[in-house]
Amino acid sequence: MKESPKNIIALHNVSKTHKIKGEVIIALENISLNIAQGETIAITGPSGSGKSSLLHLMGCLDTPTRGEIIIDNTPTTELRDSALAKLRNTTIGFVFQFFYLQPNLNVADNIGLPAMFKHEKQDAIDARTHKLISSVNIAELADRHPSELSGGQIQRTAVARALMNNPKIILADEPTGNLDPESSEAVMQLLLAANREFDTTIIVATHDQAIANRMQRTIKLNHGVIQ
Numbered sequence: 001m002k003e004s005p006k007n008i009i010a011l012h013n014v015s016k017t018h019k020i021k022g023e024v025i026i027a028l029e030n031i032s033l034n035i036a037q038g039e040t041i042a043i044t045g046p047s048g049s050g051k052s053s054l055l056h057l058m059g060c061l062d063t064p065t066r067g068e069i070i071i072d073n074t075p076t077t078e079l080r081d082s083a084l085a086k087l088r089n090t091t092i093g094f095v096f097q098f099f100y101l102q103p104n105l106n107v108a109d110n111i112g113l114p115a116m117f118k119h120e121k122q123d124a125i126d127a128r129t130h131k132l133i134s135s136v137n138i139a140e141l142a143d144r145h146p147s148e149l150s151g152g153q154i155q156r157t158a159v160a161r162a163l164m165n166n167p168k169i170i171l172a173d174e175p176t177g178n179l180d181p182e183s184s185e186a187v188m189q190l191l192l193a194a195n196r197e198f199d200t201t202i203i204v205a206t207h208d209q210a211i212a213n214r215m216q217r218t219i220k221l222n223h224g225v226i227q
Helices: 051-058 081-091 107-116 122-135 151-163 181-198
Strands: 007-020 023-036 040-044 066-071 092-096 169-173 201-205 217-222
Touching: 007 051, 007 201, 023 051, 023 201, 040 051, 051 066, 051 169, 051 201, 081 092, 092 151, 107 122, 107 151, 122 151, 151 169, 151 181, 169 181, 181 201
Parallel strands: 040 201, 040 217, 092 169, 169 201
Antiparallel strands: 007 023, 007 066
C-alpha cells in the first residue's frame, strides 16, 4: 500500500486581525487546512479576501492572532524571529507580483542571495546560480541589473532566486499579474517543472482561473474564510 505524502503545511483554527484607527479588521477567520508535500495549490478569491494574508502566514512573514501553524513538522507560533528567518530561508521560496529584486545587484547576485544567508561556499553558490540562470533561459543577462530587464526577465530571475536553496515550498503571490501571456506561461512552466522534478510544493495566489485550473487543488477564500 502506497504511503500517503506527509503534510508540509498545517493550519489549525488560524485567525488574523488588524487594528486600524481603533477598528478591528478581520483578515482571516478560523482557517484550518492541510497541504501535502508535493501538492500544487491555487488560492483564489476577490481582492481583500485574504489571499496575501494567508500566504504571508504560511511563509512565516507574519504571525497569526490566534491558532497554530506547522511548517515542515515545526510549530512556528512560538519561534523567535531568528528561528523563523532560518526556517524561511531553508524551507520556503517566495515569488511576488512586484518582484522585490535588489536594484543594486545584478541578475546573478540576486539569484545567489538566499544561499549567502546560509553561509555556503562561494564556489557552490556560483555553480548553482549558473545552473539556475541557464534553466530559466536568462544566462546572457547575468551581469545586468533589474532596471535593464523586461518584466518577464525580472520574474524569471525571481523564480530562479526562489529555487536557489532547493526549498520544499514555493509561495507565489500573483506571480503573473504584471506579465504578458508569453512571459506568464514561461513562469508557470518553471514553477510546475520544480514540482515535477523536485516534488516542490507550489502554492499560488491568483485571480486567473486559467492558472488555478492547472493546480491540483483550489482553496477559495471570501471575507477571510474558506468557502
